[in-house]
Amino acid sequence: MNIKDFGGEFALINLIKRGIKLDKDVVLGIGDDCAVLKFDKKNYLLFTTDTIVDGDHFSLEWWKPEQIGMKAVEINSSDIYSMGGIPKHIIVALTLPDETSVEFVRDLYRGINKSCKKHKINLVGGNITHGKQLNIGIGLIGTVEKKRLCLRSCAKAGELICVTGYLGGGRAGLQLFLNRKEGKSKSHHLLPKANPGGRIISQYSRCMIDVSDGLASEVKHICEESNVGAVVYKEQIPIKKEVFSDAKKLGKDAYDFALHGGEDFQLVFTINENKINELRKRIKFSIVGEILPKKKGIFLIDKGKKYSLGSGYDHFKTRIKEKK
Amino acid sequence: MNIKDFGGEFALINLIKRGIKLDKDVVLGIGDDCAVLKFDKKNYLLFTTDTIVDGDHFSLEWWKPEQIGMKAVEINSSDIYSMGGIPKHIIVALTLPDETSVEFVRDLYRGINKSCKKHKINLVGGNITHGKQLNIGIGLIGTVEKKRLCLRSCAKAGELICVTGYLGGGRAGLQLFLNRKEGKSKSHHLLPKANPGGRIISQYSRCMIDVSDGLASEVKHICEESNVGAVVYKEQIPIKKEVFSDAKKLGKDAYDFALHGGEDFQLVFTINENKINELRKRIKFSIVGEILPKKKGIFLIDKGKKYSLGSGYDHFKTRIKEKK
Numbered sequence: 108m109n110i111k112d113f114g115g116e117f118a119l120i121n122l123i124k125r126g127i128k129l130d131k132d133v134v135l136g137i138g139d140d141c142a143v144l145k146f147d148k149k150n151y152l153l154f155t156t157d158t159i160v161d162g163d164h165f166s167l168e169w170w171k172p173e174q175i176g177m178k179a180v181e182i183n184s185s186d187i188y189s190m191g192g193i194p195k196h197i198i199v200a201l202t203l204p205d206e207t208s209v210e211f212v213r214d215l216y217r218g219i220n221k222s223c224k225k226h227k228i229n230l231v232g233g234n235i236t237h238g239k240q241l242n243i244g245i246g247l248i249g250t251v252e253k254k255r256l257c258l259r260s261c262a263k264a265g266e267l268i269c270v271t272g273y274l275g276g277g278r279a280g281l282q283l284f285l286n287r288k289e290g291k292s293k294s295h296h297l298l299p300k301a302n303p304g305g306r307i308i309s310q311y312s313r314c315m316i317d318v319s320d321g322l323a324s325e326v327k328h329i330c331e332e333s334n335v336g337a338v339v340y341k342e343q344i345p346i347k348k349e350v351f352s353d354a355k356k357l358g359k360d361a362y363d364f365a366l367h368g369g370e371d372f373q374l375v376f377t378i379n380e381n382k383i384n385e386l387r388k389r390i391k392f393s394i395v396g397e398i399l400p401k402k403k404g405i406f407l408i409d410k411g412k413k414y415s416l417g418s419g420y421d422h423f424k425t426r427i428k429e430k431k
Numbered sequence: 432m433n434i435k436d437f438g439g440e441f442a443l444i445n446l447i448k449r450g451i452k453l454d455k456d457v458v459l460g461i462g463d464d465c466a467v468l469k470f471d472k473k474n475y476l477l478f479t480t481d482t483i484v485d486g487d488h489f490s491l492e493w494w495k496p497e498q499i500g501m502k503a504v505e506i507n508s509s510d511i512y513s514m515g516g517i518p519k520h521i522i523v524a525l526t527l528p529d530e531t532s533v534e535f536v537r538d539l540y541r542g543i544n545k546s547c548k549k550h551k552i553n554l555v556g557g558n559i560t561h562g563k564q565l566n567i568g569i570g571l572i573g574t575v576e577k578k579r580l581c582l583r584s585c586a587k588a589g590e591l592i593c594v595t596g597y598l599g600g601g602r603a604g605l606q607l608f609l610n611r612k613e614g615k616s617k618s619h620h621l622l623p624k625a626n627p628g629g630r631i632i633s634q635y636s637r638c639m640i641d642v643s644d645g646l647a648s649e650v651k652h653i654c655e656e657s658n659v660g661a662v663v664y665k666e667q668i669p670i671k672k673e674v675f676s677d678a679k680k681l682g683k684d685a686y687d688f689a690l691h692g693g694e695d696f697q698l699v700f701t702i703n704e705n706k707i708n709e710l711r712k713r714i715k716f717s718i719v720g721e722i723l724p725k726k727k728g729i730f731l732i733d734k735g736k737k738y739s740l741g742s743g744y745d746h747f748k749t750r751i752k753e754k755k
Binding site: 108109110113116119120122123126127128129130132133136137141142144146147152154155156157158159160162163164195196198199200202203205206207208209210212213216220224227229230231232233234235236237238239240242244246248 | 432433434437440443444446447450451452453454456457460461465466468470471476478479480481482483484486487488519520522523524526527529530531532533534536537540544548551553554555556557558559560561562563564566568570572
């Protein structure tokens with residue numbers, strides 16, 4: 108059976124999870140942004156991996172090697188911040204096609220080092236091999252204080268759903284490139300940024316996830332893992348003016364980009380209402396919905412009407428090849 | 432400039448190493464089989480990555496998905512054993528082409544789980560994405576007692592150079608497949624095994640490396656990092672009878688496979704002569720040479736004559752495409 112018909116990326120992950128046995132050093136295995144492992148009295152170790160591939164996660168047509176290197180580090184750091192942690196040590200597994208130049212590799216690593224420096228990450232190792240397609244795999248270790256660990260599974264009914272920054276820019280930018288149009292959103296696509304604000308949020312929230320596949324998908328992950336329902340208020344989703352105007356140029360809906368586009372790498376978290384004012388003093392965020400009891404379901408409210416929340420980006424179900 | 436003309440994989444690694452700054456939590460960064468990181472009072476954390484790619488590290492023509500999964504885990508575990516450590520937690524970054532079936536992924540993970548079980552490794556996470564070519568990247572964390580850490584840089588003049596098991600089978604097997612001939616060495620190619628004997632060796636030796644690119648290459652790594660010279664006695668290199676007869680079928684020299692072939696995943700280590708007898712009681716190994724002062728150089732002795740040791744497999748300089 109092909110993967111798409113089987114149910115895509117997430118059905119495959121469920122298949123892989125089955126029958127895995129873990130020893131007592133593992134606090135949490137497959138199923139969140141990072142694995143959580145025992146470390147010392149006060150801290151857990153976080154362990155994550157994310158790969159970017161030419162044609163799927165970037166295009167050599169539009170991307171400079173330095174930007175590709177930065178993206179590889181930023182998206183992995185984002186997974187650590189979304190667990191409330193601090194990224195620490197990175198390894199890079201490079202697969203390079205024959206035609207790759209030394210200058211390309213040098214500039215790629217300039218980007219990797221730039222993002223490592225920004226997030227105070229040590230580049231400690233890696234592996235270089237040959238293949239048909241440029242493929243950059245990252246392994247990242249971080250740490251998190253036990254009491255500040257944030258999981259997808261810790262949302263509680265009654266908590267508010269919040270999101271940092273703005274959404275939709277990542278996908279709007281990609282669509283501009285694919286459709287050969289101009290617009291400010293292009294920079295959101297080329298320069299995704301991990302949000303260290305996760306370190307502040309982890310002092311107030313126990314449930315967090317980063318927006319890699321779109322807000323709808325992330326809220327659904329939280330609901331599934333926390334065994335709760337949720338409502339998202341469409342008009343409260345934070346979207347920049349430039350994303351609205353770029354979406355218009357493309358004949359698309361900016362809210363679709365925010366809900367189902369992905370690659371914004373902002374943080375979605377749930378929080379008790381009485382902590383909102385305190386957190387507001389420290390970082391900027393928007394309230395976009397509320398966690399509900401499971402029986403209420405998961406839905407979107409748009410101008411007072413109830414809609415299904417829809418899904419996010421799936422590498423095996425959604426393929427971006429419009430007008431390319 | 433292309434990577435081959437620049438000097439291949441190892442020249443590229445030297446370029447990448449330049450200008451990297453590391454903080455006090457890093458004991459050793461790029462340059463050995465694993466990165467060495469601070470962990471607790473008695474132990475270090477080991478961190479490594481290795482990727483296998485269709486067409487370079489395995490061929491879907493000859494390999495069953497289960498064998499591919501096992502290889503991915505074994506070659507990474509080998510990097511941990513060669514530092515004297517214990518493999519602990521693994522993450523898998525999969526890049527799958529469109530045509531990949533669910534059954535293939537299931538069987539691949541059957542192999543991954545089989546090797547994880549054998550080495551008592553927890554499969555704790557991963558990432559699945561889409562690409563043109565099957566690419567399996569592994570990130571592996573292990574631990575090692577501080578006093579049992581083995582490094583490429585710790586060989587001393589006067590120590591003996593030893594190797595576990597037999598060499599040359601990995602490359603002999605590959606050549607049989609490429610030349611469509613039969614022979615026992617095929618199984619060495621299809622079922623590479625990490626050697627947990629590294630845990631025993633680390634009680635007697637401070638310098639170890641695994642044979643991934645051939646004995647010549649590994650001895651040269653040791654010499655370079657330890658600032659020493661070395662002599663290898665060709666006739667003492669342990670090679671199985673079946674590898675000699677398979678090499679004959681192929682019109683090749685079995686010693687060439689052992690010295691320059693790679694993918695045997697046996698362990699090369701240096702040891703003080705007075706510890707040899709004690710270690711002999713616990714594991715099997717062969718003495719193949721001796722560490723010399725740097726000024727003596729690095730060479731091979733064959734029937735009393737001195738030769739250059741030559742190089743190992745390089746993914747950008749050596750490409751295996753004979754008679755395919």
